[in-house]
Amino acid sequence: MNLHDQGFRELGRISGGTGKEIAGRLERLSSTMRDLLVSQGYGTVFAGPELSRQFREVATVAILAAGGYQSELRIHLKGALRVGVDPAELVALAEHLSLYAGLPRMIEMADLLSDIVGDAPSPLLGRPLSLEDHETRLIDRGGTGPPLVLIHSIGTSRWSFRPLLDRLGDQFRGISYDLRGHGSAHADASTVSIEAWVNDLALLIDRLGLERIHLAGLSLGGSVALAFADRYPDRLLSLHLLAPPSPDPGKYAGRARSIREDGSENQIGPTLGRWFTPAFLGADPWEVRITRESLRVMDPDSWAASFEALATIPSPLAVRKYPFPTIFLGGEKDQSVPPEDVRRLAALCEGAVFRLVPGAPHQMALETPEALLTLLLETKRV
Numbered sequence: 001m002n003l004h005d006q007g008f009r010e011l012g013r014i015s016g017g018t019g020k021e022i023a024g025r026l027e028r029l030s031s032t033m034r035d036l037l038v039s040q041g042y043g044t045v046f047a048g049p050e051l052s053r054q055f056r057e058v059a060t061v062a063i064l065a066a067g068g069y070q071s072e073l074r075i076h077l078k079g080a081l082r083v084g085v086d087p088a089e090l091v092a093l094a095e096h097l098s099l100y101a102g103l104p105r106m107i108e109m110a111d112l113l114s115d116i117v118g119d120a121p122s123p124l125l126g127r128p129l130s131l132e133d134h135e136t137r138l139i140d141r142g143g144t145g146p147p148l149v150l151i152h153s154i155g156t157s158r159w160s161f162r163p164l165l166d167r168l169g170d171q172f173r174g175i176s177y178d179l180r181g182h183g184s185a186h187a188d189a190s191t192v193s194i195e196a197w198v199n200d201l202a203l204l205i206d207r208l209g210l211e212r213i214h215l216a217g218l219s220l221g222g223s224v225a226l227a228f229a230d231r232y233p234d235r236l237l238s239l240h241l242l243a244p245p246s247p248d249p250g251k252y253a254g255r256a257r258s259i260r261e262d263g264s265e266n267q268i269g270p271t272l273g274r275w276f277t278p279a280f281l282g283a284d285p286w287e288v289r290i291t292r293e294s295l296r297v298m299d300p301d302s303w304a305a306s307f308e309a310l311a312t313i314p315s316p317l318a319v320r321k322y323p324f325p326t327i328f329l330g331g332e333k334d335q336s337v338p339p340e341d342v343r344r345l346a347a348l349c350e351g352a353v354f355r356l357v358p359g360a361p362h363q364m365a366l367e368t369p370e371a372l373l374t375l376l377l378e379t380k381r382v
Contacts, residue, residue, distance in 0.1 A: 004035075007043030014046065014057065014079040053083040058093060065094070065109040066101035074112050086286035087117045088162075091124045126158055126184075129177070129207060131200050134187035138177035140208070141165055146237060148172035148214040148376070149205070151197075151221030153363070154306045155271065155295045157183025160218065163287065163369040171377060172214065177204060179224070181302030183294065189301035193309050197224045198231060205235065216240035216376070218365060219337065220306065223313060229322055238325040240376065243337040243362055244345060247315035256307035264300040271295060274336040275362045287366040321350035328352055329375060331360035331368075 001009070011020060026034040046056060057080035064073040080090060090113055098106040117124075126137045139158050145168070152160040161176040168174045178185035180200055181192045201224065205213060214237045217225030222244030229239050245252075259267060272281060272292060281288055295303075328346035330339030339356055346354040355375050360368040 003039040003043035005043075006047050007038035007041065010042040010046045011038060014042070014053065014083060015075055016078070016082060054080070054085050057083055057085055058089070061090065061109075062093060062097055065097060065105055068105060068108065070108065070112070073109065074116070077109075077113055077116055081116070084285055086290070087113065088124055088159075088290075089286065095125075128184075129204065131180075131185075131203050131207070133191065134180055134185055136178045136180070136200070136204070137184035138175060138204070139165060141168060141172075141174040143168075143170050143173045145170050145172040146214060147208075147210050148174050148216065149201070149210075150174065150176040150365070151201070151215075151217035151224050152176070152179065152182070153219035153221055154310070155182070155298055155303055156291055156363075157294050159183070159290045159294065160363065161365045164365040164372060167369055167373050175208070179221070181306060182298065186299075187302075189299060189305040192302055192305040194224060194227050194312065197309075198228045201228050202232060202235075211235070212237050214238045214240070214376075216242060217244070218242040219245060219362065220310060223310060226320075229326075230320070233322055233324070236322070236324050238327070239322060240327050240329060241342075241345070242329045242364060242372075243331055243334055243342060244328070245310065245337050246341050246345060247313045247317055249311040249313075249315065252307045252311035256304040256311070259300055259304040259307070264295070264298065264303055267303075268292060268295045276367055277333055277359075277361050280361070280367050287363070291363065291366065317345065317348050319348050319350065322352075326352040327375070327378075328354045329357050329364070329372070330354065331357050331362055331364045333359060334362045334364075336362040 008020070008023075011023065015022075023034055023038055026037060051059075057076055060076045061073065061080055064076055077090065081087065091110070094106040094109050094113070097109075126139045128135050128137050137158060139162065148168070150161040150164070152158065157178050158176040161174070165174040165176060179197055180187040181189060212235055215225050215228065217223070217240070219242070222241040225239060225241060226244065229236055272288065275291065276288060326349055328342050328349070330337070330342035332339060343354045346352045355378075357364050357368060357375060358371050360371055364372050
C-alpha cells in the first residue's frame, strides 16, 4: 500500500466523508496541498503505530479546543468518536482542559459535543449524591419505567453498567452508582463492609424517592444485593444476581493480603484477564479502558478492604426464599465465577431460577449488554 492509499485509508477512518471532501477541495486548488494532507499527514504521521488512533484524536481535540478552532474541532470530535473514544472521555477531557485553557473555551467544546452526541444524558459523567459520611456519584437515566438499581463489582464503578443503561430505553429507569471506596465515592477504607454498602443503598433509594425497585448486582454487587434482600425484602420488585461469588473466606482474605503485600498494580492484568474474553481485551475498547483505569486509580486499602468484606460472608450460604422473582445469571465464558458455581448458589434459593448469559464473561454488562438486557426484560414480563 503506497502513502496515498494509506493516507486515504486513515482519512476515512478518522474523518469519514468530511475528510475526503476536504481532500477533494484541496485537489481542485493545489495537488501539493492535497498530498501534504493525505500522503504526509494521514499516510505518514497519522498512520504511525507509536500513538493509538484514540490518543491522537484526544490530543488533536485538546489542541483545537484550547485554540478555539471551531470548524476543525467539530471534525475531530466526530473523528474521536469514530475511532472509539467515548463521549464521557471527551467530557472528562474538557473538565481537565478547563484548568489550563479556561472555562469559556471548554464551554465551546461542550456545546459542540452536546450537539454531536444528541440525546446523551446530562450530566454525562453522572451527578453527585450525598450519603451521610461520603458522597457517591450516580448515572440516573430517569424516564417513566420502573427503577432498576445496578451494583457493580469490586474495583469498578458506576461505569460498569453504562452500555446496559444506554440500551434500556423506557423499559426501566436505570440507576448505577459508585459503592463506597470505589470510583468517585471516596470514603475511609475502614468503613468498607457489606453492612455499610447495604445501608448506603437503602439511603440512596430513600434520597431518590423510590419505594420499590428492581435490583441487580454483579459479583460483589450480587453479594450486596443479596444482603439487601435479606434486610429489606419489602423494597424489592425483583432480584437479579449476576455472577455472585460463592463464599470463600480463605480465597478473598488471600486476595486482600496479596494487594497489601505485592501492590495493587500487579493485580490489574490478571483481573482483566478473568473479566473479559481475550478478543475483547485485545481490542481495548472504552469498556476495557474504563475498567483498567478504575482499578488503577482505586485506593489499594479500599480494594483490599473490599475483599476482606467478601471474606466475612459465612459458608455455606443459608437457604433463602423471597416473595419476588429471583434470577441468578451466569456468564457462559466467565473465568472469575464459573456459571456452574452460580447454578449451585441458585439451588439454595427456593423458587429462584438460573439463566445462562450467552457468550458473556464476568463483566457481562460491559461486553455483552444486549444478551444481558434480554434476560432482564424476561423478569419484567413476569
